[in-house]
Amino acid sequence: MKPSPLTYHRPRSIDEACQILADVAHEGKVLAGGQSLIPLLSMRLAAPAHLVDIGSIPRLDAVSSSRELGVTFDALTTHSVLEADRGAAQVQPLIGRGLRLVAHPTIRNRGTTVGSIVHADPSAEMPAVLALLGGSVTVRSVRGVREIRSTDLFAGPLETTLEADEIATSVTVPAADPGVGTAIDEIARRHGDYALVGVAAQVRVEGGAVAEARMTYVSAGELGEVVDYTDVLRGASATDDRDPLWRNLSEFARERIDTEPDIHATARYRSQLVAALTARVGFAAAQDAVLDGAAVHASAGGR
Amino acid sequence: MAKATHSIDEQLAELQEETGEQHLAVTFTLNAVTQTVVLPSRTLASDAIRHHLRQTGTHVGCEHGVCGACTVLLDGKPVRSCLVLAASLEGREVTTVEGLVEPDGTLHPVQQAFIDCHGLQCGFCTPGFVTTIAAFLEENDSPTREEATDAIAGNLCRCTGYQNIRAAVLRAAEIKRERSGEFPLGEDDESSRASLDPKVRGTTNPVGGRAGRA
Numbered sequence: 001m002k003p004s005p006l007t008y009h010r011p012r013s014i015d016e017a018c019q020i021l022a023d024v025a026h027e028g029k030v031l032a033g034g035q036s037l038i039p040l041l042s043m044r045l046a047a048p049a050h051l052v053d054i055g056s057i058p059r060l061d062a063v064s065s066s067r068e069l070g071v072t073f074d075a076l077t078t079h080s081v082l083e084a085d086r087g088a089a090q091v092q093p094l095i096g097r098g099l100r101l102v103a104h105p106t107i108r109n110r111g112t113t114v115g116s117i118v119h120a121d122p123s124a125e126m127p128a129v130l131a132l133l134g135g136s137v138t139v140r141s142v143r144g145v146r147e148i149r150s151t152d153l154f155a156g157p158l159e160t161t162l163e164a165d166e167i168a169t170s171v172t173v174p175a176a177d178p179g180v181g182t183a184i185d186e187i188a189r190r191h192g193d194y195a196l197v198g199v200a201a202q203v204r205v206e207g208g209a210v211a212e213a214r215m216t217y218v219s220a221g222e223l224g225e226v227v228d229y230t231d232v233l234r235g236a237s238a239t240d241d242r243d244p245l246w247r248n249l250s251e252f253a254r255e256r257i258d259t260e261p262d263i264h265a266t267a268r269y270r271s272q273l274v275a276a277l278t279a280r281v282g283f284a285a286a287q288d289a290v291l292d293g294a295a296v297h298a299s300a301g302g303r
Numbered sequence: 304m305a306k307a308t309h310s311i312d313e314q315l316a317e318l319q320e321e322t323g324e325q326h327l328a329v330t331f332t333l334n335a336v337t338q339t340v341v342l343p344s345r346t347l348a349s350d351a352i353r354h355h356l357r358q359t360g361t362h363v364g365c366e367h368g369v370c371g372a373c374t375v376l377l378d379g380k381p382v383r384s385c386l387v388l389a390a391s392l393e394g395r396e397v398t399t400v401e402g403l404v405e406p407d408g409t410l411h412p413v414q415q416a417f418i419d420c421h422g423l424q425c426g427f428c429t430p431g432f433v434t435t436i437a438a439f440l441e442e443n444d445s446p447t448r449e450e451a452t453d454a455i456a457g458n459l460c461r462c463t464g465y466q467n468i469r470a471a472v473l474r475a476a477e478i479k480r481e482r483s484g485e486f487p488l489g490e491d492d493e494s495s496r497a498s499l500d501p502k503v504r505g506t507t508n509p510v511g512g513r514a515g516r517a
Contacts (some may be wrong), residue, residue: 008327038387042367050345106374
């Protein structure tokens with residue numbers, strides 16, 4: 001349970017980091033918070049010859065948020081800092097809601113959200129949240145800067161479309177639209193552990209009924225896949241979860257989402273969790289849209 | 304030990320020659336003492352603290368971030384030391400369970416509370432719990448039972464019982480209040496009574512003994 005021998009680099013600027021990564025070609029790996037990478041090194045599931053620790057590069061930990069531009073957070077922004085950011089919570093509440101499910105507070109103190117996203121673990125919450133919300137990852141290399149849209153980011157489990165010499169420097173997600181609610185929930189053996197199944201939902205409500213519904217999954221289905229349930233759910237009541245459409249959604253999701261067995265749960269049990277959570281989280285998102293709308297009306301009336 | 308005439312860079316080059324792997328000199332503050340330690344670059348912070356600096360209070364359990372036994376405070380925040388490279392500690396400040404004791408030997412409120420409530424049990428997971436709870440109480444000095452349960456959720460104890468540990472969280476909050484000159488019972492009456500509950504404190508008496516029924 002120790003990492004294999006490696007050469008450690010501590011660049012002082014992002015340009016220097018890009019140069020090192022370019023020099024070591026495919027032998028390098030970027031280290032930020034390390035909460036996902038270091039276990040992989042210790043278990044020798046990964047054995048990069050060069051580790052580029054970006055942890056001491058200054059001014060790489062900002063969070064900015066606005067209604068127009070959404071929320072942008074840098075590569076060294078930890079989960080706990082982003083989770084506590086009030087601007088981010090106002091502009092896009094699903095970020096904070098998702099982060100509260102990421103591991104334990106001790107891990108969130110060091111782990112970075114950008115790192116978690118580009119680690120692309122299908123059982124992690126933040127890749128699913130990014131996929132659902134859309135947005136983009138800004139990456140940098142000696143060749144320049146480019147943006148990767150969330151729809152183009154995930155190539156497979158633990159695999160993204162970043163090139164070997166590229167460093168993810170920030171992630172941007174759009175602001176929440178009025179009338180659109182979000183929710184995320186998961187079932188884990190211990191709160192803070194990897195979820196057996198997790199679901200994130202984004203639901204638009206018009207006149208008290210669902211007009212649009214999209215969801216992503218954690219530990220189920222395909223990484224980064226956004227499932228559109230609008231056809232199944234259109235017209236469902238946003239205030240009454242006894243509406244038969246919600247039950248239909250459960251059954252539909254069970255058919256639609258593939259689940260795999262592992263040491264913690266059978267595929268069939270996971271499938272049941274998918275069915276139950278899809279309806280529960282979908283309804284919570286619909287209610288969130290209604291509450292959000294009510295808040296907008298209340299503040300408008302107050303003026 | 305290298306000769307005094309050798310510079311650190313020469314030492315590092317020699318070590319690389321001998322072992323075939325990169326060595327680093329890392330300077331950081333451990334329990335208020337700033338020191339430089341020379342180690343292979345792949346060394347984890349937990350191993351640097353235990354093996355290179357001989358502060359064996361920090362325990363290593365699962366070595367992949369699940370159990371929490373190796374939790375230390377990094378710049379005041381609890382982190383898993385098995386998930387941090389020693390090289391990343393450069394310039395940072397680390398506090399282990401040893402560093403929580405006051406200079407005059409007075410135990411930290413959390414350490415005292417673990418004794419009072421028999422939160423140590425077998426003792427292996429204790430350092431991780433103590434550091435985690437010490438940091439938690441800095442942010443919330445009068446937790447409820449639920450908050451106390453939440454605060455320790457990231458640490459595993461294999462003695463099967465978390466009751467005494469949870470009682471220790473509440474007791475530590477009491478001790479903190481008392482030491483700062485406040486009334487020891489907090490605003491949350493239920494949690495104060497819970498931490499004083501003799502049932503909680505007396506559940507792990509010596510086998511066959513009658514002691515401990517305070």
